[in-house]
Amino acid sequence: MDCWVQQGEVIEVVADINSKQELLVLIDNKHQQAINFPPLTGRCVEGDQVILNTTAVSLGLGTGGFHFVMGIVGRTHQPPDKTGHIIKLRYTPSQGRVLSVEEPDSPFHEILACQSSIGGMPVLVGSLHSMLAPVCIGFKYLAPQRKIAYIMSDGAALPLALSDTVQILLGHGLLDDTITFNHAFGGNYEAVNVYSALLTARHVCHADAAVILMGPGVVGTGTTWGTTALEQGIYLNAAHTLEGYPIGIVRLSMAEKRTRHQGISHHTLTALTKICERPCTLAFPSDLQDWQLLQAQLKALQHHHILWINTKAYRHLLEDCPVKLSSMGRDYSSDPYFFESALAAGLLAADYCNADTTVPEC
Secondary structure, eight states, X not given: OOOOEEEEEEEEEXXXXXXXXXXXXXXXXXXXXXXXXXXHHOOOOTTOEEEEEOHHHHHXXXXXXXXXXXXXXXXXXXXXXXXXXXXXXXXSTTOEEEOBTTSTTSTTHHHHHHOOOOTTOEEEEOSOGGGXXXXXXHHHHHOTTSOEEEEEESSSOSBGGGOHHHHHHHHTTSOOEEEXXXXXXXXXXXXXXXXXXXXXXXXXXXXXXEEEEEOSOOOBOXXXXXXXXXXXXXXXXXXXXXXXXXXXXXXXXXXXXXXGGSEEOHHHHHIIIIIOOSOOEEEEEGGGTTXXXXXXXXXXXXXXXXXXXXXXGGHHHHHTOSSOOOBTTBOTTTSHHHHHHHHHHHHHHHHHHXXXXXXXXX
């Protein structure tokens, strides 16, 4: 693995929010943007000389278009004295410890040691971080008193702090809790894998529903199997294993220029036909029932439970959304059914919870 590393000077701390700093740095006499995660490196101030990973900018990657601070020259960083012996980013220069919910020092160890079911809790699983806001907005609109937890995978960005969407949703009461698992980190709770993350959502967060999505960014190669989006099928399987109610969030587009992503994305089709081992529920905007391309693609998904949701009645929720909706460079007006598909899944999960009145504890 190759990476670009340069030294720069912090010219301005543009934003400083909890676990993330947005910086203006001087590199080779040019002002450029950088991000610092204080839990990893310590807090930056103006005038600091910093070591930066400049790989993403050097490669011109849109989803990673920032430099990242690796260290502050002449300063040591000593994290607070906390318990925890689980290492994330293992065997890398950025490895650090967390207190995972499962380990013996955790106050939740006994809960995680004896639970093996999420008792019918709806688990929504998708493939892009941009699905998070529509899902949560739809869920909270129909079930405002119910709790929904975001479980962030390591399929894309690893620090949860990178997501402005998460902070906005939490601030507006549209999201109740956060869990990070595998090598993703920074959630209110840390978990070793998706199974313990789901059990945490149900039995520690006392969530009524959970949504599993990667953080900002996605890895794709233009091939069928070379994408992190395929994790969707794996996590739907996990939801079924733990006796949840799996709901697949469909990546849907009428605006995508790439043929493989038109209608239902080939990533969604692969995850749902080749990886997901048991039927799950899929929600679609009812406006699209007569779309020929979609009807042709649905033939491959007939073993799943397909529901049509009247998202037209809820479009005002997306039009007045507190989060800037954007996916693949397109906003809601440019590609409405991408966001309405995620909204439909959130509405479905809320309706399921309301009809069930209680998701039973195990």
